[in-house]
Amino acid sequence: MTRALVIGGTRFIGRHTVAELRDHGYDVTIFNRGEHDNPFDDTGVEHVEGDRTDDGDLADVAHAVSPDVVIDCVAYQPRDVRAATRIFDDVEAYVYVSSGAAYGEEAIPKREGETALCECSDEQATDDSADSYGPRKAAGDRAVFAAAEDGVNATSVRPCNVYGPHDYTGRVDYWIERVSTHDRVLVPGDGTNVWHRAYVEDVASALRIVAEEGDPGEAYNVGDRRATTLDELVEGIASVLDESVEIVHTGPRELAAGDIDPGEFPLYRDYPHLLSTAKLSGLGWEATPVESALEATVEDYVESERDGSEHGPDREREERVLGVLDTLA
Known part of the structure; x- marks a missing residue:
């Protein structure tokens, strides 16, 4: 059975991703600080408590779980992605949850590898404000691309506005x-x-499919088909x-x-904010x-x-x- 580690895993995108992976036969472990209710208590999903911004905690869970696949739902600063791709450099797939906000150019639609990403200053890279969210996600994408050039099986998934059951954003x-x-x-x-919006279960299936079929160093948009x-x-x-x-x-x-x-x-x-999802669809992904x-x-x-x-x-x-x-x- 393939072992998957979901960094995050209890609130929204991560919660649906855990369910998606389990439905497809994965043995799943979640890693987070334990600050929110765990919907997977008594379900066979292992929970390891720790701080993903602490490289020691991240290395400990890598050693304890030895995952084949890592889905990173809570990497909010580029250093988080650089640390994760270094620590999980030998996994079969590392998938970073980026965002459609990473695009810095207004285009209809926004396409991977064609539409320019946000620039990210050193100050923005360590910020946690809403204004720097897109630049930080774009810098995380660049960290994925750099890791792939060094041989890491790292990819990125860019959802637009995510909605669906258990959405806490309001x-x-x-x-x-x-x-x-x-x-x-x-x-x-x-x-x-x-x-453009993305149904959360479609984001979860995109993360699994990109882990299984995606090419290292590539980013994939995800959003509603219509x-x-x-x-x-x-x-x-x-x-x-x-x-x-x-x-x-x-x-x-x-x-x-x-x-x-x-x-x-x-x-x-x-x-208008509209993402092309043709590249993801080419991997066999379908929207609800x-x-x-x-x-x-x-x-x-x-x-x-x-x-x-x-x-x-x-x-x-x-x-x-x-x-x-x-x-x-």
Whole structure:
């Protein structure tokens, strides 16, 4: 049986990756600090506690587990990737979870090896802010490429905005909450904004497939087969909930009445963000239909104790904007 080590493994992408690997016959160990509930207690998944930023801890788990495959879900600084590719330099596959945010050039779509990556300064490389996230992920990709040149079987997977069951980011939760509790949902712009999303189970399957079939030194984008607009997301949520909702479009001038910046709305950006997934599909990967993925996402939210109202602009400010729009109508 192939031994897999998942660095992370209990929250979101890592949790689904563990399930994906187990479903395909892997013997799985997770390695993390143990700060979150372990959904794999009493399931045969071994848990080794340690700090992945501590090279000694990482070397200890490498020795204890002797994995064939390493999936690195929580490498947030380039030094994390350099350390991991050095310590796991003899594994059959090391797969780094990068991000579509690593791309530093706006292009439609963004393609591996063609669209330029973010630059990363020395200061950004050791930062932990949201502003440096893309540059840090891009520097991690470059560390993967350098390791592959030295003979390490290292690859990179770049998801766009990941959603699905157990999503703790609240990005889709916000829209589910609005649809489930209000008849009118405020959407910035004209609703055609596209910020490519990736269903979490598809990200997990991509990580496994790249580990099995990917070429060292290569990066692979992952995202929904059909990218949906913000309007289509809201309409899809309403369909799953069997709710009737009025989508109200608004521009920056009207939003100013509620002191709202369009960027406050989750999953909104001015310029479309779209990744090509042809390279990953060439390895045999297939995406889950958006309708099925969204149904599972909404059902998980309904069954959870999460409250998406804490994300995005608060409803009181939105109501002020709706009032202005009603006056202008």
